[in-house]
Amino acid sequence: xxxxxxxxxxxxxxxxxxxxxxxxxxxxxxxxxxxxxxxxxxxxxxxxxxxxxxxxxxxxxxxxxxxxxxxxxxxxxxxxxxxxxxxxxxxxxxxxxxxxxxxxxxxxxxxxxxxxxxxxxxxxxxxxxxxxxxxxxxxxxxxxxxxxxxxxxxxxxxxxxxxxxxxxxxxxxxxxxxxxxxxxxxxxxxxxxxxxxxxxxxxxxxxxxxxxxxxxxxxxxxxxxxxxxxxxxxxxxxxxxxxxxxxxxxxxxxxxxxxx
Amino acid sequence: xxxxxxxxxxxxxxxxxxxxxxxxxxxxxxxxxxxxxxxxxxxxxxxxxxxxxxxxxxxxxxxxxxxxxxxxxxxxxxxxxxxxxxxxxxxxxxxxxxxxxxxxxxxxxxxxxxxxxxxxxxxxxxxxxxxxxxxxxxxxxxxxxxxxxxxxxxxxxxxxxxxxxxxxxxxxxxxxxxxxxxxxxxxxxxxxxxxxxxxxxxxxxxxxxxxxxxxxxxxxxxxxxxxxxxxxxxxxxxxxxxxxxxxxxxxxxxxxxxxx
DNA sequence: AAAGTCTCCTTACGGTGTAAAGTGAGCGTA
DNA sequence: TACGCTCACTTTACACCGTAAGGAGACTTT
Numbered sequence: 051x052x053x054x055x056x057x058x059x060x061x062x063x064x065x066x067x068x069x070x071x072x073x074x075x076x077x078x079x080x081x082x083x084x085x086x087x088x089x090x091x092x093x094x095x096x097x098x099x100x101x102x103x104x105x106x107x108x109x110x111x112x113x114x115x116x117x118x119x120x121x122x123x124x125x126x127x128x129x130x131x132x133x134x135x136x137x138x139x140x141x142x143x144x145x146x147x148x149x150x151x152x153x154x155x156x157x158x159x160x161x162x163x164x165x166x167x168x169x170x171x172x173x174x175x176x177x178x179x180x181x182x183x184x185x186x187x188x189x190x191x192x193x194x195x196x197x198x199x200x201x202x203x204x205x206x207x208x209x210x211x212x213x214x215x216x217x218x219x220x221x222x223x224x225x226x227x228x229x230x231x232x233x234x235x236x237x238x239x240x241x242x243x244x245x246x247x248x249x250x251x252x253x254x255x256x257x258x259x260x261x262x263x264x265x266x267x268x269x270x271x272x273x274x275x276x277x278x279x280x281x282x283x284x285x286x287x288x289x290x291x292x293x294x295x296x297x298x299x300x301x302x303x304x305x306x307x308x309x310x
Numbered sequence: 311x312x313x314x315x316x317x318x319x320x321x322x323x324x325x326x327x328x329x330x331x332x333x334x335x336x337x338x339x340x341x342x343x344x345x346x347x348x349x350x351x352x353x354x355x356x357x358x359x360x361x362x363x364x365x366x367x368x369x370x371x372x373x374x375x376x377x378x379x380x381x382x383x384x385x386x387x388x389x390x391x392x393x394x395x396x397x398x399x400x401x402x403x404x405x406x407x408x409x410x411x412x413x414x415x416x417x418x419x420x421x422x423x424x425x426x427x428x429x430x431x432x433x434x435x436x437x438x439x440x441x442x443x444x445x446x447x448x449x450x451x452x453x454x455x456x457x458x459x460x461x462x463x464x465x466x467x468x469x470x471x472x473x474x475x476x477x478x479x480x481x482x483x484x485x486x487x488x489x490x491x492x493x494x495x496x497x498x499x500x501x502x503x504x505x506x507x508x509x510x511x512x513x514x515x516x517x518x519x520x521x522x523x524x525x526x527x528x529x530x531x532x533x534x535x536x537x538x539x540x541x542x543x544x545x546x547x548x549x550x551x552x553x554x555x556x557x558x559x560x561x562x563x564x565x566x567x568x569x570x
Numbered sequence: 571a572a573a574g575t576c577t578c579c580t581t582a583c584g585g586t587g588t589a590a591a592g593t594g595a596g597c598g599t600a
Numbered sequence: 601t602a603c604g605c606t607c608a609c610t611t612t613a614c615a616c617c618g619t620a621a622g623g624a625g626a627c628t629t630t
Binding site: 060061064065067068070178179180183185188189191192195196199204205206207208209210211213214216217218220221222224225226243246247250251254255261262263264265267268270271272273274283287289290293294296297298299300301302303304305 | 320321324325327328330437438439440443445448449451452455456459464465466467468469470471473474476477478480481482484485486503506507510511514515521522523524525527528531532533543547549550553554556557558559560561562563564565
Binding site for chain 2: 585586587588589594595596597
């Protein structure tokens, strides 16, 4: 599932990411594709049919080529995914206005990143353990770093807060992202799926209320009202994102007042 | 990658999760395996060799059976993964002492969940969009819900905070989880990988400091000192987890004082 | 014109999940 | 006791995957 590139390809991969191609004119036929075209086609496949449908053959076919043709442009699928991941970040702003202070800027940054993940759910399936270090990914980090420097917090704390913000946005986005794919793949809407599942659950676990009293109590007290014009799961996840972000930023503010 | 079960199998899957087996004595040979044995074997494979190595054939082989033999116990791989995911939660406490207040209990809950993810990194690759709703997963939710009821916050806010906590722990754990796998698979330690990558980066992007001034500034000011007895990435991720959690809980405390 | 090199294709290998059909063991009944 | 049904498990097969290897032909350089 998670594939790591070999050491030898690492250099080539970085050069591709940073477009540092040194191309001395060589004999032989000219290339009829570009790396950008391939990355775009791959993103289209992943956007439209999900990461599971992303295969070298599928990307090649979209470009009227075989799957193997891509290997003259890209060392392998893993590197292609890194390029897709970096490229997808290109649409995000490189900076945010700080006139209103760090908090609205941080909110805007998180919301933009969230929207980016919604538009490209497959991004959440790309491993973060060894980030690919592309220019656009760095631009997103640069943006949030600049914003958070406004808080005046010490650098060490700031680094952790930045990591936390990324974790939160990714996690919150994951809850919706695949939910958007599932109905398309299965033909069952999330609402139908959920109500069917809930009905089965009461049959299969009749003692649910006894085993999980707090969950039942919370569900009974939760005043969440569902605007039926929008999908239920998405709506709930969006609210979790907004409330959670605000709680998180409250925590940052608490750290600021404590530092004073 | 993310596979969704068909509607017809949904009932069967839930019955398996909740062990609601109605087994009238039937003719024919007795089953020589149990679902639990299969789930255990699958977890061993995933723990030892990663999610990528989890195949029906591999699990069957570990039990001295073919891959196809599993299909009399489990509808498919997707359901097996759901069973693994639920079972992995079984080791977590069902409740936490609340004598010291909600905050230490919440910290303990998050730390336990974090440790669980570290022990079973593959759990982070299981889609959360349509949770499988197993008994042990619900037990973890029940535990944190009981803890957070102590805050006295309104239910609607509480629901979102619970979601946020999950997102944060999962996100923070993801950063380390796969990092632990990578060296084993590639033979390159994270430190070597990182320093090699950093050296290449300065070659490929010589204007880095100009393009990302805040990142460079943050890196220069960050006083993070590396205890060389432990892996670098893991250590950094652990600190992000601890600091981030504390910031998050500060935000919850701010909500409490505001509600008063 | 000849040589060389690069792009792209075809073929092939070992892997995946799982459908379909075959085999034989064990139980319920006659 | 013997028949026969049913089920556990295996074998085989199919369509897919990433990519290594080798061949065909186009193009540039000499």
